[in-house]
Amino acid sequence: MKKQLITLAALIAVTFGAKAQTDSTSTPLEISGSVDAYYKYDFAKTANIGTSFASDQNSVSLGMIDIALKKTTGKASFVGEVSFGPRGQGQSILPQEGIGESFHIQNLYATYAFTDKFSMTAGFMGTFVGYEVISPVGNFNYSTSYLFTNGPFQNAGIKANYAISDKVGVMVGLFNDTWNTYIANPSFGVNTLGAQISLAPVEGWNAYLNVLSGSESGTILDLTTAYQISEKFKLGLNAADWSGVGDDEGYTGVALYPSVSITESFGLGLRGEYFKSKKNATALFGLPVADESVTALTLTANLKSGGLTFIPEFRLDNGSTTQFLKSNGAATKSASQFSLAVVYAF
Numbered sequence: 001m002k003k004q005l006i007t008l009a010a011l012i013a014v015t016f017g018a019k020a021q022t023d024s025t026s027t028p029l030e031i032s033g034s035v036d037a038y039y040k041y042d043f044a045k046t047a048n049i050g051t052s053f054a055s056d057q058n059s060v061s062l063g064m065i066d067i068a069l070k071k072t073t074g075k076a077s078f079v080g081e082v083s084f085g086p087r088g089q090g091q092s093i094l095p096q097e098g099i100g101e102s103f104h105i106q107n108l109y110a111t112y113a114f115t116d117k118f119s120m121t122a123g124f125m126g127t128f129v130g131y132e133v134i135s136p137v138g139n140f141n142y143s144t145s146y147l148f149t150n151g152p153f154q155n156a157g158i159k160a161n162y163a164i165s166d167k168v169g170v171m172v173g174l175f176n177d178t179w180n181t182y183i184a185n186p187s188f189g190v191n192t193l194g195a196q197i198s199l200a201p202v203e204g205w206n207a208y209l210n211v212l213s214g215s216e217s218g219t220i221l222d223l224t225t226a227y228q229i230s231e232k233f234k235l236g237l238n239a240a241d242w243s244g245v246g247d248d249e250g251y252t253g254v255a256l257y258p259s260v261s262i263t264e265s266f267g268l269g270l271r272g273e274y275f276k277s278k279k280n281a282t283a284l285f286g287l288p289v290a291d292e293s294v295t296a297l298t299l300t301a302n303l304k305s306g307g308l309t310f311i312p313e314f315r316l317d318n319g320s321t322t323q324f325l326k327s328n329g330a331a332t333k334s335a336s337q338f339s340l341a342v343v344y345a346f
Helices: 002-020 146-150
Strands: 030-042 059-073 076-084 105-113 118-126 154-163 168-175 192-199 205-214 218-228 233-243 250-261 266-277 293-305 308-319 334-345
Touching: 059 105, 146 233, 146 250, 146 266, 154 192
Parallel strands: none
Antiparallel strands: 030 059, 030 334, 059 076, 076 105, 105 118, 118 154, 154 168, 168 192, 192 205, 205 218, 218 233, 233 250, 250 266, 266 293, 293 308, 308 334
């Protein structure tokens, strides 16, 4: 693993190093990150809702410590981000062969800006697909959606970004054959194509049309958009469809994210999600039966003080089939939980 990462860094340094050294512009090393912990209680007295993170029942538990480094020298820049703890390790990156859950790099990539409009990036990157992210700082809700849990978290590869105008941008890239791993199957290699069109029609409104397609990863089509309608009210939307490598395998879903800032330090948000597995779906988190669906409503509050955010949350999931459990162990269509998280960002 170390040899591969060193080789990648060396290739980028050789390609861009000579020209970058002639640029006098250099920013200080930026250090940022977060720490988080939570308490969750499922009213069925068992861990019942199968999405990412916050999975421990009736326990004060860890999220992760996340540390990100960033620096720019001339036209070259790099980002390195590591995390320690369940949210950043086994719950967000699949264990690699011979490594188990000790591998916890979230981002490791370098970028070179050829012009103000055109740049290229290579390495291991947080995915461009979807509305939610691994870091709790980037989400209003603490628990995550079914769309997030079943979609890509990271992609390893190389991509090119071009800003057509202030309102339109394009990204195209080549990535490893499967998601969430920095090691490609050598039989397939870098065979996944990714592309994004970014739009900013008016001030406060951003939209992203995404596609990621490969012979081993299948094809995911994704729309992510957010509109700051007023100073206090924001509306987000994520819609996605994934077709797996098998016939009629995968999922489709949509999530709506309205939120309102009641004061500078207090806000409320509601995530409403509909998620459905396809006819021959397999290995989906949260939906053990193919051709079934779940509707999830999550009411979340954010109470902020400096870098600290308290996140109380109530969630109610209702399935089209008896996919959850009651407190007596009997099957039921619905599940509910309460959680209280604390997140500190620096």
